[in-house]
Amino acid sequence: MTTDLDALNTAPRLDNQDPTLFGQTPSQTVGPFFHYGLPWKGGADLVGRSDLGARPDLMPPEHFLLATSGVSGAPQGEVIEIAGGVYDGQGTPLNDVMVEIWHANAAGRYASDEDGREEVPLDPHFVGFGRGATDANGIWRFRTIRPGRVPGPGNTLQAPHIALSVLGRGLLKRLATRLYFADGEGNGDDPILALVPAERRDTLIARRRPDGVWWLDIVLQGENETVFFDL
Amino acid sequence: MSQVSSRPISRMILPYRREDAGAPPSLHADYRSTVLRAPRLAPLAIPATLTEVTGPDHAWARLMGPTMADLTVQHRGEPQGQRIVVAGLVLDEQARPVPDTVIEIWQANAAGRYIHSRDDWPAPLDPNFTGVGRVITDAEGRYRFVSIRPGAYPWGNHKNAWRPAHIHLSLLGPAFATRLVTQMYFPDDPLIEIDPIANAVPMPYRQRLVARFDIGTTVPNWALGYRFDIVLKGRDQTPFEEEHDDH
Ligand SMILES: [Fe+3]
Numbered sequence: 001m002t003t004d005l006d007a008l009n010t011a012p013r014l015d016n017q018d019p020t021l022f023g024q025t026p027s028q029t030v031g032p033f034f035h036y037g038l039p040w041k042g043g044a045d046l047v048g049r050s051d052l053g054a055r056p057d058l059m060p061p062e063h064f065l066l067a068t069s070g071v072s073g074a075p076q077g078e079v080i081e082i083a084g085g086v087y088d089g090q091g092t093p094l095n096d097v098m099v100e101i102w103h104a105n106a107a108g109r110y111a112s113d114e115d116g117r118e119e120v121p122l123d124p125h126f127v128g129f130g131r132g133a134t135d136a137n138g139i140w141r142f143r144t145i146r147p148g149r150v151p152g153p154g155n156t157l158q159a160p161h162i163a164l165s166v167l168g169r170g171l172l173k174r175l176a177t178r179l180y181f182a183d184g185e186g187n188g189d190d191p192i193l194a195l196v197p198a199e200r201r202d203t204l205i206a207r208r209r210p211d212g213v214w215w216l217d218i219v220l221q222g223e224n225e226t227v228f229f230d231l
Numbered sequence: 232m233s234q235v236s237s238r239p240i241s242r243m244i245l246p247y248r249r250e251d252a253g254a255p256p257s258l259h260a261d262y263r264s265t266v267l268r269a270p271r272l273a274p275l276a277i278p279a280t281l282t283e284v285t286g287p288d289h290a291w292a293r294l295m296g297p298t299m300a301d302l303t304v305q306h307r308g309e310p311q312g313q314r315i316v317v318a319g320l321v322l323d324e325q326a327r328p329v330p331d332t333v334i335e336i337w338q339a340n341a342a343g344r345y346i347h348s349r350d351d352w353p354a355p356l357d358p359n360f361t362g363v364g365r366v367i368t369d370a371e372g373r374y375r376f377v378s379i380r381p382g383a384y385p386w387g388n389h390k391n392a393w394r395p396a397h398i399h400l401s402l403l404g405p406a407f408a409t410r411l412v413t414q415m416y417f418p419d420d421p422l423i424e425i426d427p428i429a430n431a432v433p434m435p436y437r438q439r440l441v442a443r444f445d446i447g448t449t450v451p452n453w454a455l456g457y458r459f460d461i462v463l464k465g466r467d468q469t470p471f472e473e474e475h476d477d478h
Pocket of ligand 1: 031
């Protein structure tokens with residue numbers, strides 16, 4: 001008797017394919033070397049065709065294989081720039097962090113099948129997702145449009161906000177937070193801000209600097225630690 | 232009775248589940264970079280809103296460009312190393328396929344070196360290997376890419392620290408709430424057991440990160456095959472809120 005060697009497989013073991021272990025794939029850090037793999041040129045420019053977001057300075061040019069942003073035209077709404085530093089528990093700016101944004105268009109609709117509110121217009125030139133690495137000084141920066149208001153739980157209306165993901169070396173999990181605008185309509189009764197202890201709300205509120213940039217520092221740890229959300 | 236409101240009528244929001252027992256903590260002191268970077272305060276639980284349950288679906292090509300499913304054909308010659316095929320499914324927690332979602336891939340070369348100026352340990356670079364790829368799941372949640380097996384590499388976490396061979400994977404999934412970045416490890420790699428990053432995931436869940444060698448995925452006379460399924464957060468069965476237009 002011989003074995004069918006062509007069909008022989010290795011013995012099952014306790015690994016990814018074991019049904020007894022089935023469940024959420026655990027998160028792992030992006031590490032320090034994500035720059036040639038994730039942030040594409042223009043990933044942080046949701047309204048134009050600049051290279052904002054990428055760090056081609058960190059690899060030989062022939063190895064920057066990521067695409068350039070496919071922005072198709074000018075989206076509706078007020079063009080804004082949002083930016084800030086990312087700091088660790090000793091106040092050191094972090095140059096190996098990546099920030100992603102997700103937000104609604106100027107009319108308050110998400111470019112997602114899950115937002116089926118036909119009465120609110122989609123914008124063919126706006127997706128609302130962006131990604132950018134922090135620069136050598138630990139600063140993240142996006143060009144986008146100011147979002148409209150979207151519904152909250154029950155019959156509430158949320159104040160204009162941008163959802164942020166923070167990923168980086170030393171971060172085993174994505175940290176989720178939000179950016180609100182200091183002059184945002186409805187900040188006072190936003191259903192999510194209302195859940196944040198009053199003394200910590202400022203960590204989510206961007207302020208407009210004299211140069212027009214909406215600035216929000218992200219403090220990972222310690223004094224003025226940014227409020228992160230459990231989603 | 233119908234009630235007319237001047238505010239937008241809220242739709243039913245089916246929230247995603249929170250993380251399960253396999254999630255690593257933010258602070259895992261053995262992985263030293265977490266010590267000054269992990270938030271000290273617990274994350275604040277918030278109800279799911281439209282913001283968390285939506286995501287940039289169907290826009291991958293527009294956002295990120297076309298797929299790059301073969302990491303061995305991006306330069307003039309073939310990269311050095313053991314050619315591999317990695318294939319699997321992206322599923323939700325109810326084991327339903329997650330179609331049309333992006334998986335971004337990056338990894339070191341066969342010698343364990345990244346094409347990155349901050350990686351300067353003395354292992355050779357391979358001019359024919361960048362180590363970046365991107366695939367989109369099909370209607371059944373399947374994905375497949377071709378690469379070479381990455382090497383282990385040293386890092387400065389502690390004396391004689393070496394990362395096990397791994398491939399970095401980034402998924403957006405269907406919603407802001409399902410964002411996942413992870414690492415896939417190879418079976419029978421003794422370094423997994425002494426790696427602080429892999430071990431931030433408590434056992435036995437750490438083994439969810441270990442691919443399986445699979446003869447069915449292996450291509451005769453061409454490439455070794457590995458199976459790796461990725462499970463994203465699923466949705467709760469019960470809606471968090473209901474429509475308010477019926478009473
Ligand atoms: Fe790595």
